[in-house]
Amino acid sequence: MHSVSEENYIKTIYHLQDGKSLVSTNDIAGGMNTKASSVTDMLKKLADKNLAEYIPYKGTRLTQNGINCATQIIRKHRLWEVFLVEKLDFSWDEVHEVAEQLEHIQSRKLIDELDKLLEYPKYDPHGDPIPDAQGNYEKTAKTAISKLEKGQSGVLAGVHDTSTRFLQYLDKHQIELGTQIQLLELEAFDGSCLIKTDLKELHISKTIADNLYLKVL
Amino acid sequence: MHSVSEENYIKTIYHLQDGKSLVSTNDIAGGMNTKASSVTDMLKKLADKNLAEYIPYKGTRLTQNGINCATQIIRKHRLWEVFLVEKLDFSWDEVHEVAEQLEHIQSRKLIDELDKLLEYPKYDPHGDPIPDAQGNYEKTAKTAISKLEKGQSGVLAGVHDTSTRFLQYLDKHQIELGTQIQLLELEAFDGSCLIKTDLKELHISKTIADNLYLKVL
């Protein structure tokens, strides 16, 4: 249907969109490790195929068509991640790059059967919701620790960064999905904070705090 | 490591090799639905990468390097086929095209874990042996029905053609791996023959007889 490259652009635009009305060429380039000029070329092609609306010098947004395509890719990516963790003993920091390949396999039956095998999971190993076959998924309200008020607490419901390094950092400090976390102190100067889990207190940088999403209690 | 295109050439050459000392450019083109000129181009690239030995106007053979690469691709293809049939309820005529995509996914851990999940199967759904992690597999002696003597019998141990049409033909006549088959008559004129299974007698064309491999009893 669409090339791997097109699918990667669609996915990136979808993720960058989130609220904003238009996504900038530069942001797409940044998110994909390519140059802005390459992005411009591709945006024209996506617009030709009615997958995106492209307004030169202003930005891009996906059409409904493009959005449908994006959610299917995300569905595949997240289902494969669950498969890798549940069935093949991968740890949550190992799944991303393999899922990046698997998400481009074309077969409706494959993905529906995979969904069945995994018993229709609602969330992937990083806490992100999995769209159903129709592309619907609930966006649960999650708040970055860095946005909390001092004293508030919640359970870890998702992470923004899924890099190996970041996930291994969490493993080292015994933080995982479902871990209850309370914000004890928020340092105004650098945005770092002191948090408390069931097991211990921990000082984390703003970067980390931005990447940990809680379902507030 | 290697591109999808390179891997497909390597796989095709490996399958065409089988005994022959050199594979012809035209045969490769035929086996891949491309033109001979495209094949020539690729053969030079494979030779540069020390995956094949290419002798202009004479033919090509894989180097040990190329053979190792081919057996790994075949290992992946056949393991995925088992996965699709055993875990995802695919029928044996539905697996090929999806496995053609999955065989190019790059991840050593993925394939070794898949092997474990499937409990180290020896054969794929078409009766073909699956190479182990070191690339070793036993080539069991199988004979096409068309090569048998009148009166000989055996059990179906493999099929040559894995197209949906052919496999559905077999399903229709209740012939599957392990079915015991006896050659009753061999028509010298057109190579067609009369065979007998546990359930019934059946007249099959030479094309069919060439595609059914028996382990002779």
Place this chain on the structure above:
DNA sequence: TTACATTTTTAGACAAGGCTAAAATTTAAT
């Protein structure tokens, strides 16, 4: 509002893979 900085697009090039048409080589057949 003019000047500078940033962002984005265009123009031109390249690599991978593939095609057609023509040339070269090998094989087969008088």
Place this chain on the structure above:
DNA sequence: ATTAAATTTTAGCCTTGTCTAAAAATGTAA
């Protein structure tokens, strides 16, 4: 042994997706 037929290679072009460098548009700050 020559010619004819088949196979294979070369030459030149195309598409996809990428890049660099230069030009154009937009945004910002004095």
